[in-house]
Structures are given as structure tokens and as C-alpha cells.
Amino acid sequence: MRKTNVSGRVRRGKNGEAIAETIRFGPLEYWVGFNLRMAQEHAFQAFSRRSQEIGESPGRFATLTLIARNPGISQTELSHANGRDKSSLTPVVEDLVRRGLVERKRMRQDRRTYRLNVTPAGKKTLAMLTRCARRHERVLDGIIGQRDRKRFLQILKKIAVEVE
Amino acid sequence: MRKTNVSGRVRRGKNGEAIAETIRFGPLEYWVGFNLRMAQEHAFQAFSRRSQEIGESPGRFATLTLIARNPGISQTELSHANGRDKSSLTPVVEDLVRRGLVERKRMRQDRRTYRLNVTPAGKKTLAMLTRCARRHERVLDGIIGQRDRKRFLQILKKIAVEVE
DNA sequence: AGGTTATAGTTTGATATCAAACTATGTGCC
DNA sequence: GGCACATAGTTTGATATCAAACTATAACCT
16 A cells, blocks of 8 residues: 555645645634534544444443443433434434343333333443443543643533533 | 423422432543534534525535635545535535536546536635635634633544544 | 556545424313 | 423434545556
């Protein structure tokens, strides 16, 4: 395979000689929105690869964690906590139930609502995913550096809460 | 409408009294991956609303900017710059061409490759989107604060490049 | 020249997501 | 009780995305 330049361009001149060029990002270069997307996408892909090794999709992880930490949580509460629309959760929960990782029961007082709980099998899977996530976090920590980590997290949280 | 607590839970006790609870995030609370996703998703949604006001989807923005800043760029180069798979780009470029914002020409030297350029109409649209993005960025800047902004951006870039 | 390998872009199939419409249940008010 | 409205979850339709298979062209090697 010919070596290629990840973020570069190669254009051919009149005589076929390679002219390496660099992509110009213009304002994207220093805009937070774009860089936030790029960072998130790359980090997500990396975690995705890791979690696929143990046969789970990455989206399942936050969902399982939230159910485990909040036994009896409803799907709507879960969707808020997870920052997703409740309708996105329907197939996810269905799958987790089908595979025996989560159980759902109707609430007595309000028969519209489900209560979700992680089964013992779900706890096992969650433990594996958690180990996987910890390794991933260690990599991210290494990139960010101990010194800036706390502030970095604070800012991410602030963005999630305050942007509108 | 009853006032609801965005990230809280309300559970009913035996006598139907409301018991407000707070979601426990467990390790997600201080993990970078999760918070990165939440920040990105919220910021993206906010920009999405803004850009819809002028009738454009937010994904078009980075694409148009990159073409405008790199006249004659190919779709593959564009997909790398944009951090997406080249196949995702096919319908996007098709749409931009159909609406007359971008033109594509076959390269002479390599007839597999297209060269993309922004048309005058595309430049107009891009200018509107750019104003829109600047307003969005000002909001984000306000949240992050001048003092940490530079470092924050550096870290985001570093994550995108180094995570694997 | 001819065969092998690489590359640009498209197609296809799978997944994730949202928003709006829908069903069923619950609450409030008269 | 009964009507209007609110809420929990599902369904449906649209979009975005990836990965793998595909088509077409090009480059490389002998």
C-alpha cells in the first residue's frame, strides 16, 4: 500500500508529480463546535472497537450503568439521564431485555410506567464493559493530562447544561 | 403542564406522595467519554436549531466550508478532513449539487476523481451559515470562558488525533 | 501489453438517532 | 361520573452514519 497522508491532499501536477497539500480548515480550525464533534467521534469510535471485542455495542454501556445505579428507573427518566429521546430507547431496552440483561416490570401505582432493573447476567456484562471503559478512560487521561483533566470535565458538563 | 425536574426523578411512595430523587451517574459522572458525548450532542442540537432557521442542516456547514477553503478538493479528501466515511458523503454532495451550491467536475488526469467547488449561490448560503455559526460560537465561548478556551481547544484536537 | 493491485466514488444493509403521531393510562376539575 | 389535558411508552418516517461489496479507472511490475 502506498503511504498516504491522513489529513493531507496529494494533487498531481502537469507532469504527474505529486504535490502535497494540506487541508485548510478555515474558521473550523478554531471553532469549538467542530472540534468537539471530531474529538467525540474519534473517542466514540475507539471505545466502540474496544467494546465490540466483548460483543457489546458502546451505546449499551451508559444505559446499563444508569439502570444499575438507579434501580427501578423508568424509560423516560433513563432517556433524560442519557441525553436521548425516549423513542430511541425503545429498541435498546427491548434488546437488553431479550438478552436477559435487564428486566422490566410495570409499576403498580402507574401502569403506564415500567421499572427497569439489571439482572445478575446484566451485572456480569456491565462489569466487563466497565473494565473496558476504564482502559479507554486511561488512554483519554493520558492524552488530556492529569493537570487539565478536572477543568476539562467541568467545561464539558457546563456546555451540556448551559448551551441552548 | 406540571413542572418537571430535568435531570431528576419523581417516584411515588405508598401514599402517592412525590419523592424527588436525583439520578446517580456512578462512574459516568467523571468519565471523559460520556461527558464528551453529552457536550457534543447538546452543542450540536443547539446549532441544528439555529441553522434550521435558515433552512440548512448543520452537517452541510462543515462540508461547504471545507469545499470553499479547498477549491477542487476530492470527495475522499473531503471525507477525511470531515472525519466521516466517504460513503456518507455521497448523498450530501449529491444534494449540494442538486441545489446548485456545489459543482463537481471530473479530473482530467484521473477520471475516477471529482473536483468540488462552491458556486456563487453556495457562497451566499455559506456566508449565512457562517454568521449563524459565529453566533453559536459566541455562546460556547461564553460558557467556556476566554481563559480556558485555548487550552480546551488544544485538548479536543489532541483527542481527535491521538485516541485510537 | 497484460495481469495484479490500488484508489475514487457508489451502492447496499445495518444501526442510531430524532420528531411527530399514536395508544393507553392517569390526573384534575366541574 | 365524565371531559379535558398530561404523561409513559411505542410506532413511524426521516436522516446520518459506518462498513463491506461493488464498478470504474489508474498505477505498477514484468
